[in-house]
Amino acid sequence: MASSGSWLIGMHGKVKCGSLLRFIVRFSAALALALAIFPAGVSAVERSVESWNYTAPGRINSMVVLNGTAIIGCDDGFIYAVGRNGRLRWSYQAGGGVKALYASEGGVVVGATDGFVYLLDYGGNLQWMKHIPAYVGYDSAVYMADDLIVAGSIDGSVYAFNSKGVFLWYHKTDNYVLSVRVVGGRVVAVSDQKVYLLDSQGTLVKSFGIETYITSDYLDGRYVALGVEGSQLKVFDLDGKLLWNQSENDFFGSMHIYNETLVVGTRNGTLYYFNMNGTLVWRRDLEKGVSAVYANGKYVAASSLNHILYVFDANGNELLVFSLNRYATVIGGDGHTIVAGTSNGEVHSISFVDTTDPLMSLFALTIMMLVILAAVFMLIRSWN
Numbered sequence: 001m002a003s004s005g006s007w008l009i010g011m012h013g014k015v016k017c018g019s020l021l022r023f024i025v026r027f028s029a030a031l032a033l034a035l036a037i038f039p040a041g042v043s044a045v046e047r048s049v050e051s052w053n054y055t056a057p058g059r060i061n062s063m064v065v066l067n068g069t070a071i072i073g074c075d076d077g078f079i080y081a082v083g084r085n086g087r088l089r090w091s092y093q094a095g096g097g098v099k100a101l102y103a104s105e106g107g108v109v110v111g112a113t114d115g116f117v118y119l120l121d122y123g124g125n126l127q128w129m130k131h132i133p134a135y136v137g138y139d140s141a142v143y144m145a146d147d148l149i150v151a152g153s154i155d156g157s158v159y160a161f162n163s164k165g166v167f168l169w170y171h172k173t174d175n176y177v178l179s180v181r182v183v184g185g186r187v188v189a190v191s192d193q194k195v196y197l198l199d200s201q202g203t204l205v206k207s208f209g210i211e212t213y214i215t216s217d218y219l220d221g222r223y224v225a226l227g228v229e230g231s232q233l234k235v236f237d238l239d240g241k242l243l244w245n246q247s248e249n250d251f252f253g254s255m256h257i258y259n260e261t262l263v264v265g266t267r268n269g270t271l272y273y274f275n276m277n278g279t280l281v282w283r284r285d286l287e288k289g290v291s292a293v294y295a296n297g298k299y300v301a302a303s304s305l306n307h308i309l310y311v312f313d314a315n316g317n318e319l320l321v322f323s324l325n326r327y328a329t330v331i332g333g334d335g336h337t338i339v340a341g342t343s344n345g346e347v348h349s350i351s352f353v354d355t356t357d358p359l360m361s362l363f364a365l366t367i368m369m370l371v372i373l374a375a376v377f378m379l380i381r382s383w384n
Contacts, residue, residue, distance in 0.1 A: 095116060143180050227252030
């Protein structure tokens with residue numbers, strides 16, 4: 001038989017356990033309520049800031065943003081490399097206006113109106129320059145992959161060189177070349193009415209035509225997107241199979257593919273954001289025609305002809321409306337940065353930074369501390 005002292009000790013232990021249990025339940029409930037009421041105090045707030053700007057003497061025709069450096073092709077005949085701080089890292093003068101460039105760690109390929117194709121190293125030093133019968137006229141008409149460099153010219157030919165500048169071959173298309181790309185050892189070229197698939201030796205593998213003229217295009221490693229005269233958007237795979245098309249009472253212009261999404265701007269000022277299965281994710285009506293677009297999975301940027309740069313998130317929420325002095329001719333980016341080059345030579349870099357609102361953080365921290373202190377006070381009272 002237990003003594004009265006043992007019974008009292010047991011009861012006292014039960015009281016302590018009951019008090020502790022009530023404390024845990026009340027504390028958890030209060031903490032959950034505080035987190036529900038004040039989530040802004042612990043969540044990030046995204047803000048934008050113009051991190052730098054640069055002015056070149058002429059229209060910006062082409063641009064690649066790589067490792068924080070904007071490499072810019074300009075109508076004045078120069079290639080400019082501008083770093084993260086807006087300072088010029090290097091420049092190189094070609095013999096004519098720079099219409100196209102492609103940049104990678106292997107170097108910078110340039111097509112200019114003087115009829116030369118240039119290869120610069122990543123520091124802006126000339127490796128070689130080779131003349132072709134006609135000049136490169138479109139901003140996506142040069143490309144480099146491994147040991148193969150290709151350039152499409154306004155005479156309708158695709159010219160191929162190796163990385164040492166040795167001429168390899170050329171292939172004649174039906175008309176001027178808008179874009180070229182090297183994918184899996186094959187060369188894809190878009191002319192004004194056909195898409196050509198060539199092997200690494202320049203031999204035609206396949207071509208497929210469009211009923212009317214191609215007015216805009218974008219090539220990536222899996223898809224060919226075409227804006228076609230007659231207000232149609234057509235998307236093919238690299239074997240020439242039509243995947244889907246979209247018809248609107250509008251003119252499809254600038255476009256950009258990123259992973260499984262396609263952003264397209266129109267002459268009347270509509271911005272479309274599609275999945276690559278043809279599903280329209282969202283659309284936005286801008287005030288004027290769309291001059292340039294860009295997407296990177298996190299941001300969608302577009303410039304309109306009334307000199308406005310718009311930036312949206314992937315869900316179509318407007319993040320930024322930024323006034324330019326002229327409309328953007330090309331938009332690029334790198335991570336959380338959007339870079340726009342304009343028709344009057346200005347380059348603007350906009351950075352998006354995840355920050356925490358300090359006032360809300362302080363307020364939320366104060367609430368949390370009060371909840372903890374109240375819970376401790378309740379526990380002490382229940383034990384005394």
